[in-house]
Amino acid sequence: MSVFGGIGFTAPWLLLALLALPILWLILRAVPPAPVRRRFPGVALLLGLADDDSTSDRTPWWLLLLRMLAVAAIIIGLAGPVLNPQAEAEEGSGPLLILLDGSWAGASGWDRQMAAVDAQLTRAGRAERTVGILSLTDPQVPTFQSADAWRSRLAGFTPAPWQPAPAELTRATEIMAALPAFDTLWFSDGLDYPGRDELLAALQSKGAVEVHQSAGNVIGIAPAVYQDGAIDLTLRRAAPGPERAAVVQAHGRDPAGNARVLATANATFEAGATEARTSLSLPAEMRARLTSFDIAGQRSAGARSLVDDGLRRREVALIRGRGAQEGLQLLSPLHYIEQALAPSADLIDGTLTEVLPANPDVIVLADVATLAPAEAEPLQEWIDAGGMLIRFAGPRVAASDVSRIDEDPLMPVRLRAGGRSVGG
Missing domain, CATH: 3.40.50.2300 (Response regulator)
Incomplete structure (x- = not known):
C-alpha cells in the first residue's frame, strides 16, 4: 500500500493513468479539418434564416474540464483509496489469530466487538493475510483461511454465559503449542482469571500479540440473600473507578400471572470501590412471586441473578x-x-x-x-x-377416638387402640 498525504491506495499503479489526462484533453479538443469554401449563388436565399437547434464547432472548456475530472475520479476510485491507513510495517504478514474471550462480560458490548473484529478482517484482507478465530469459552483448533471467508461467519459467534474455565484455558494453550508461528489479536472482555498469564506467554512465543480491551467496567450481581426481613443485593464491578450508580430491577409475576418489574432498588459504587450493596423490603406474598434480579442497562448473564427457594420463605x-x-x-x-x-x-x-x-x-x-x-x-x-x-x-x-374405628381422611394412619402411656 502506498500513502500520499494521509490517503493510502491498495492499487497505486492505477494512478499512472492520470498521466494520460493531457492526451485525453487533446483528443477531446480535436476538430475535423476546415471545410472547402465554394460560392453558390443560391445561398443568398438562405440569408436571414436561423435553425431552431445549433451545434457548436468545438467543445466548451467547462465541459472538457468536467469530463477530465470525471475520468480522474474514476481512476482514483479504481486505485482503492483508504483514509488514514496504517503504515505498511504495522500491517504485518503471515497468519493472524483473532482470539476472543467470548464470556458473559462481553455480552453488553458484543455488537461493538464484532464490528471491531470485522474491521480487523478488512485490514487483514488488504494485507492478504490468512486468519483464524478462536473463542476461549469453546476452544477449537482454528482453520486459517481468507478474511472474507471468516466475515460471513461472524454472525455465528455468540458470548457464553460463563467465563473461560481452567480446563478451557489449558485446552487453548495446547492448541497454540501445536500451531505454526502466527500473530495474535486478543479481544479481551476485561476479566482476569487463573491461567491468563500462561496463555499470554504461549501466544507471545508464537509471534506479536496485540490486546484490545473494552474501556467499560463490567458489572455483575451476586445471588440475593434474605436476611433480617429484607432482601440483600450485592453488586460487583471488575475494576475500581469513579462513583457510579446502578439500578437493580426485581422481576416476577403479577397476580394475573404476567411478567413485569415488581420493584427497583438503587445502588451506588463509591469512588475506588468494587462493591455496592442495597436491599429490598417486600411483603411475603410479593417475595413468593419473584423470579429474578437484574441490573438495568446491562445485558449479560452476570448481570442477572435467578431467585431460588432460599429467598422464598x-x-x-x-x-x-x-x-x-x-x-x-x-x-x-x-x-x-x-x-x-x-x-x-x-x-x-x-x-x-x-x-x-x-x-x-x-x-x-x-x-x-x-x-x-x-x-x-x-x-x-x-x-x-x-x-x-x-x-x-x-x-x-x-x-380422642378419631381414626380408631373408622379411617379419618385428615389423618395419615389409624391410631392404635388401647393405652399409650408408659409408666413405672
Missing part, C-alpha cells in the same frame, strides 16, 4: 387446639414448632377459617383432635388442591 399456618392454653410457655404445643420454623418461614397464627383464605404453603395442627364440619370440608378441599397438612399428636389426640 414459605408461609406456615399454625393451628392450636381449642380450650385453655398451657400455663407454661415450654409446655405450649406450638412452642418448639415455632422455634424450628421461625428462621426459615413466615408463620401465620389463627383459626382454620382465618388462614385458609391466605392459601399458606403448609398448615400445622398441633394436638388438634377433632374439627368442626365447617372447618374439615374446606381443609379437605385445600389438601386436594395441593396443600400440605402436618398433624402433631398430643394428649388431646390420644384421648
Whole structure:
C-alpha cells in the first residue's frame, strides 16, 4: 500500500493513468479539418434564416474540464483509496489469530466487538493475510483461511454465559503449542482469571500479540440473600473507578400471572470501590412471586441473578387446639414448632377459617383432635388442591377416638387402640 498525504491506495499503479489526462484533453479538443469554401449563388436565399437547434464547432472548456475530472475520479476510485491507513510495517504478514474471550462480560458490548473484529478482517484482507478465530469459552483448533471467508461467519459467534474455565484455558494453550508461528489479536472482555498469564506467554512465543480491551467496567450481581426481613443485593464491578450508580430491577409475576418489574432498588459504587450493596423490603406474598434480579442497562448473564427457594420463605399456618392454653410457655404445643420454623418461614397464627383464605404453603395442627364440619370440608378441599397438612399428636389426640374405628381422611394412619402411656 502506498500513502500520499494521509490517503493510502491498495492499487497505486492505477494512478499512472492520470498521466494520460493531457492526451485525453487533446483528443477531446480535436476538430475535423476546415471545410472547402465554394460560392453558390443560391445561398443568398438562405440569408436571414436561423435553425431552431445549433451545434457548436468545438467543445466548451467547462465541459472538457468536467469530463477530465470525471475520468480522474474514476481512476482514483479504481486505485482503492483508504483514509488514514496504517503504515505498511504495522500491517504485518503471515497468519493472524483473532482470539476472543467470548464470556458473559462481553455480552453488553458484543455488537461493538464484532464490528471491531470485522474491521480487523478488512485490514487483514488488504494485507492478504490468512486468519483464524478462536473463542476461549469453546476452544477449537482454528482453520486459517481468507478474511472474507471468516466475515460471513461472524454472525455465528455468540458470548457464553460463563467465563473461560481452567480446563478451557489449558485446552487453548495446547492448541497454540501445536500451531505454526502466527500473530495474535486478543479481544479481551476485561476479566482476569487463573491461567491468563500462561496463555499470554504461549501466544507471545508464537509471534506479536496485540490486546484490545473494552474501556467499560463490567458489572455483575451476586445471588440475593434474605436476611433480617429484607432482601440483600450485592453488586460487583471488575475494576475500581469513579462513583457510579446502578439500578437493580426485581422481576416476577403479577397476580394475573404476567411478567413485569415488581420493584427497583438503587445502588451506588463509591469512588475506588468494587462493591455496592442495597436491599429490598417486600411483603411475603410479593417475595413468593419473584423470579429474578437484574441490573438495568446491562445485558449479560452476570448481570442477572435467578431467585431460588432460599429467598422464598414459605408461609406456615399454625393451628392450636381449642380450650385453655398451657400455663407454661415450654409446655405450649406450638412452642418448639415455632422455634424450628421461625428462621426459615413466615408463620401465620389463627383459626382454620382465618388462614385458609391466605392459601399458606403448609398448615400445622398441633394436638388438634377433632374439627368442626365447617372447618374439615374446606381443609379437605385445600389438601386436594395441593396443600400440605402436618398433624402433631398430643394428649388431646390420644384421648380422642378419631381414626380408631373408622379411617379419618385428615389423618395419615389409624391410631392404635388401647393405652399409650408408659409408666413405672
